[in-house]
Amino acid sequence: MKIKEALKQLSKHHNIVQQTLDVYSIEVQLNNDEQQRIIVAIKEIDGETYLTDYGYSCQYTNLNEEEIKKICKTFDVEFNNYAIQCKYEDEKDLANIIKCINKIL
């Protein structure tokens, strides 16, 4: 999905912030804790829209690389050089990446 269409869909339920001309983000709460928030970036890679944590989870977790990869697989999320990322098609992809980050942190 092109980023324009993805932003249109996501903006129905989320507050989108423009970071740069080509990257947007949404802020999500972790574990229903108002004080634990994380930013999920929305960016277009090769014509598809991706959601990514920009390496945040891996930097702040005590888990090792193998353990992180295992969790990512469970939630159908990719591990790309310490970035947690997934292709965006609909709301369930966002839910999956949040669940995955929750589990890693």
Next chain:
Amino acid sequence: MKSLSLIKENSKNYDKLRNEMIKEAEHKFGKNIFTDFQLPIDFSLNNLDDSIFRNRTTQTLPLPYSNEIFELLKKMPKKAINDVYNFNNKGYNITGVYLIGKYDNKPVLFAFNICRFLAYKDYLNFSIKLDVCVGGKTWLQLLRLDSYGPSHPNYFQNKKVCQKESEVQYVKTPHLHINSQENEILTHNIIDYSPAIELDFNFENFRSDDKTLLKKCFEYFKKYANIEIAINKKIENDYHYDFNNPLYDYSKISQVYSVKEFCK
């Protein structure tokens, strides 16, 4: 309790909180923690390694330095004293260098680093950080510039705490976190939040692969914190940044020399 309510509550008890926090810090780190920011006379560069840059340091206790000392540390001219540490860690490229300032003819040690995420061919996600060594061994984060983040709430307007949620404005990226006395005291019990100020430029009109994002922030930070280092043009590339300091004598790299000598 919401962050704003906590800050308002802290603001009401400001003096009491400050005294309590100072006592607690003195108990943990020693009586002179708020005055002893110069290095011990026998300190040697041999004692330095890359651990400050390699390990994520979390400040376990707020250290409310007086605004005078904070300003003094911020404004003090700082020069690089060692060759840089440059390595990759968990998907980040980290470039760090130790800096020395001088106060009352004695050295003050700082650690400066740029941390940049490598997974994407862009320059959106990086941070620039300056820590100061206090009491000869405790690291205190003074400043941190974040290039990337959400609409960061700013609970202060005209240096006063906002009274209503509707008054809270949002800081754009990049932004600068300042660990001044006021910030340490007012936000000490708010998890994962430290106040930030907006810079006089933001990234909304740049593409994320624009190298000037990092350069602009680096130049801003350097000027703000009075740091005398420069990006080394010769080795600049997509993934590695290094610095050269025109004041640093590279012929001395292999020599062991004390900080005391540097400050003569």
